[in-house]
Amino acid sequence: MSEIKLVGVTRRFADDVAVDHVDLDIADGEFMILVGPSGSGKSTVLRMIAGLEDVSDGQVLIDGKDVTGSAPRDRNLAMVFQSYALYPHLTVRGNMEFPLKLKKMPRKEIDERVSRAAASLELQDLLDRKPAQLSGGQRQRVAMGRAIVREPSAFLLDEPLSNLDAQLRVQTRAELGELQERLKTTTVYVTHDQTEAMTLGDRVAVLRKGRLQQVGPPKELYLIPANVFVAGFIGSPGMNFFPATVDGTTVKLPMVEYELPARLADRSELLHGTHVVVGIRPEHFEDVGLVGRAERQAGVGFTAKVERLEWLGSELFVHFRVETSGDTGSETLREVVDELGASGVRGEHEMLTVARIDPASDIAEGDEAKFWLNTDRIHYFDADTGENLLQKADEIRAGDHLDADPSSTDDAGPAEPADPAEPAASVPPSVPPSVPPAVSPHG
Numbered sequence: 001m002s003e004i005k006l007v008g009v010t011r012r013f014a015d016d017v018a019v020d021h022v023d024l025d026i027a028d029g030e031f032m033i034l035v036g037p038s039g040s041g042k043s044t045v046l047r048m049i050a051g052l053e054d055v056s057d058g059q060v061l062i063d064g065k066d067v068t069g070s071a072p073r074d075r076n077l078a079m080v081f082q083s084y085a086l087y088p089h090l091t092v093r094g095n096m097e098f099p100l101k102l103k104k105m106p107r108k109e110i111d112e113r114v115s116r117a118a119a120s121l122e123l124q125d126l127l128d129r130k131p132a133q134l135s136g137g138q139r140q141r142v143a144m145g146r147a148i149v150r151e152p153s154a155f156l157l158d159e160p161l162s163n164l165d166a167q168l169r170v171q172t173r174a175e176l177g178e179l180q181e182r183l184k185t186t187t188v189y190v191t192h193d194q195t196e197a198m199t200l201g202d203r204v205a206v207l208r209k210g211r212l213q214q215v216g217p218p219k220e221l222y223l224i225p226a227n228v229f230v231a232g233f234i235g236s237p238g239m240n241f242f243p244a245t246v247d248g249t250t251v252k253l254p255m256v257e258y259e260l261p262a263r264l265a266d267r268s269e270l271l272h273g274t275h276v277v278v279g280i281r282p283e284h285f286e287d288v289g290l291v292g293r294a295e296r297q298a299g300v301g302f303t304a305k306v307e308r309l310e311w312l313g314s315e316l317f318v319h320f321r322v323e324t325s326g327d328t329g330s331e332t333l334r335e336v337v338d339e340l341g342a343s344g345v346r347g348e349h350e351m352l353t354v355a356r357i358d359p360a361s362d363i364a365e366g367d368e369a370k371f372w373l374n375t376d377r378i379h380y381f382d383a384d385t386g387e388n389l390l391q392k393a394d395e396i397r398a399g400d401h402l403d404a405d406p407s408s409t410d411d412a413g414p415a416e417p418a419d420p421a422e423p424a425a426s427v428p429p430s431v432p433p434s435v436p437p438a439v440s441p442h443g
């Protein structure tokens with residue numbers, strides 16, 4: 001059991017800064033995810049924790065002890081990589097006991113540890129097989145087993161599931177989650193897959209270009225994104241972004257105009273004098289015909305041309321085109337969209353607006369369809385800096401959902417209690433706490 005602390009951890013390669021002043025506290029027993037696009041510095045952070053990579057600046061502390069200069073073997077951490085190389089000539093048992101034999105551990109203890117790990121990973125019946133006789137998922141479990149037998153103070157996992165096919169990945173992900181619950185061993189898990197991040201972690205740390213963007217429980221990142229990057233990265237399909245102008249309490253989007261909800265009206269000055277980009281999640285659109293009269297008042301209707309439908313049974317994604325005059329005028333947003341596009345997070349066609357609407361809708365491709373937009377669930381960003389302009393308001397709105405979340409920790413939780421000035425009765429029975437769809441239609 002261990003707590004891991006990074007203080008201003010930086011890694012430079014020649015002129016490149018791969019990791020830039022990262023501060024991160026990982027609690028004893030916590031499951032921490034590092035997520036970000038390719039090249040954002042995830043593996044480098046993990047390797048610095050492991051002692052496999054030099055730290056250019058800053059400190060790594062394990063249980064309060066500065067280990068920045070210590071060798072990997074003195075840190076008692078176990079690392080599992082994407083390409084978990086098992087020894088092909090050794091059996092499962094041989095592979096699992098290998099690190100213990102290296103340590104010259106007594107035979108009896110080796111046997112005990114291996115059988116304990118094999119039991120927890122359901123590998124008992126496979127102990128005499130060679131890796132070639134195992135499935136990908138089984139091999140992955142052996143690699144975990146080899147880490148577990150060492151009884152390390154923390155696991156460091158670098159994309160351990162990315163070699164598995166989609167179905168196996170989901171299953172193994174669930175098993176990994178259970179295993180960590182049971183062992184309660186501090187775990188740092190690297191992935192570029194936001195679904196994995198959202199489903200596995202107690203907390204998620206989002207990296208972009210070597211810089212930490214936000215750290216928090218999955219729900220918090222989803223409901224209270226600190227900036228445009230986190231907003232666009234977390235959630236699948238991704239958040240839709242539009243340029244906006246705010247005049248008094250009136251917000252003009254390319255497709256519709258609306259009044260800021262009452263709870264935001266006294267914060268409207270935060271939106272004045274700035275280039276504003278609004279973010280709208282797919283589930284905050286609906287087919288107008290399927291919205292109740294009361295709910296309809298908490299939003300606004302508009303018409304758009306339906307370009308494409310994806311019907312998945314339990315959900316329906318509607319892609320529609322919104323005419324913007326040119327582009328958003330936001331360099332920051334353009335950069336983020338490019339980056340997310342490059343990392344496969346937002347596909348080309350997602351430049352269309354994506355709405356997730358009730359599958360009972362009979363909207364058809366080619367329709368000029370009537371949509372409803374929940375104006376209480378919109379996020380507001382500074383187009384130049386990317387910062388969430390109304391983060392405090394997002395926190396208050398999310399407060400109820402997050403208070404109920406036991407994984408929410410004090411350094412990350414919303415600081416303010418629900419706004420007493422908020423007229424609770426006027427808050428519509430909003431769409432349930434937004435959990436991203438488990439299935440991404442975009443692969």
Ligand SMILES: Nc1ncnc2c1ncn2[C@@H]1O[C@H](COP(=O)(O)OP(=O)(O)OP(=O)(O)O)[C@@H](O)[C@H]1O
Binds near residue numbers: 013016018036038041
């Ligand atoms: N040994 C090295 N020499 C020079 N540059 C390096 C070295 N290792 C990593 N980098 C650079 O540091 C940055 C971060 O790399 P890192 O491997 O940590 O990214 P990552 O987030 O793990 O990406 P991926 O998802 O592709 O694995 C990249 O720009 C990479 O090119």
Ligand SMILES: [Mg+2]
Binds near residue numbers: 042
């Ligand atoms: Mg990596």
